[in-house]
Amino acid sequence: MKLSHGDRIALFAPAGAVSERELLAGIEILESWGLRIHIPERIFETHRYLAGPDESRAREFRELFLSGDFKALWAARGGFGSLKILPYLKELELTRRRSYPIIIGFSDLSLLLNHLFDRFQIPSWHAPTVTFLARLSKEACDKLKALLLGRERFKINGLPLIQGEAEGFLCGGNLASLASLLGTPYWPDLSGKILIIEETNEKLYRLERLFTQLALAGIFEKVSGLVIGDLCGLPPEGYLSILKEILPPDLPTGYAFKIGHFPESRAFPIGQRARLTISEGRALLFEIDK
Structure with missing residues (x-):
């Protein structure tokens, strides 16, 4: 690709x-x-x-x-x-x-x-x-x-929230856009996939509403891992307590990945198999061969 x-x-x-x-x-x-x-x-x-x-x-x-x-x-x-x-x-x-x-x-x-x-x-x-x-x-x-141009393979670092390892196809993107698909025939099957989330132009309470919506729909029980990119430019201390309340305690989760609507944003390949490793002090997401 x-x-x-x-x-x-x-x-x-x-x-x-x-x-x-x-x-x-x-x-x-x-x-x-x-x-x-x-x-x-x-x-x-x-x-x-x-x-x-x-x-x-x-x-x-x-x-x-x-x-x-x-x-x-x-x-x-x-x-x-x-x-x-x-x-x-x-x-x-x-x-x-x-x-x-x-x-x-x-x-x-x-x-x-x-x-x-x-x-x-x-x-x-x-x-x-x-x-x-x-x-x-x-x-x-x-x-x-x-x-x-194929000169590098996909690899990106973040920070750990919930330790663990996950493997699966990459999916996701903008939180509000994806949430708008819930309840429609177009909601994708996220079972076993690594879900990547980013957001822009939303207040903190709206972010909590959107994450809660996904949680109540059982989405976080289906995915194998969760990657949090930039969330409206908010500092992590603004949303980490919300995620800790909402997410399953055994879902490998990293945050502060450079993905989103900001000048340092990085691309990721949807549909590519990848591995997410979350350990103390480090979170790493990288593509693997199918």
Whole structure:
């Protein structure tokens, strides 16, 4: 699941309306990596706060995905809207090709990425959208390039909360976006998977509500491990007591991983098998061979 110099990358807008200035700044970064960028004609279409009507956004994704013309599809922006196109992908017909384009995005795109792996076993990269790329630090941008071009394997450190070890496919992403799937036909099967969570623009009591919602739905009893990324820029002491109250005492859990909506954010591969090791003073998540 890697890119190469000269690969054709199509942008797509499944969620919020796209800023031309931010998009062009992100495209400049991708082109500096030697990637060839395709910009669909309707990328700047708007419908309220969305990047066009639901059916239009879904149709664009289906056409780009099935065209066979692109090595990857990179989401222009998150925001809100991916949830509304999932019903239009229910009848997504997959051709008999050996491979499909790599899907890249984060935030609201968490819904689509997890849906594609859950229903079609298609892996993807949970990584900053194109409009977010210019906000990354140089170190984070270089790290993203190395991961996507296959120069490094996925590995990330955090801090320990509940010691233990876990192994399974990686899943997850934005907490509020994922929670919005509960009670719908699109909630993914997380059994035995390592769940990664990050969040932005939520107050502490809302975070507690969302974590409680997942707990009451039995999600933390199903996953094999839990990885907490950035939570709205809050210091850990602001939320650790909440997690200790909510989480099962034997669920291997780490926190303060560099995953989320901030300049040092790191990407992770949804659908990749990985191992989580939590010991005293250390938490490590890394990919393993299937």
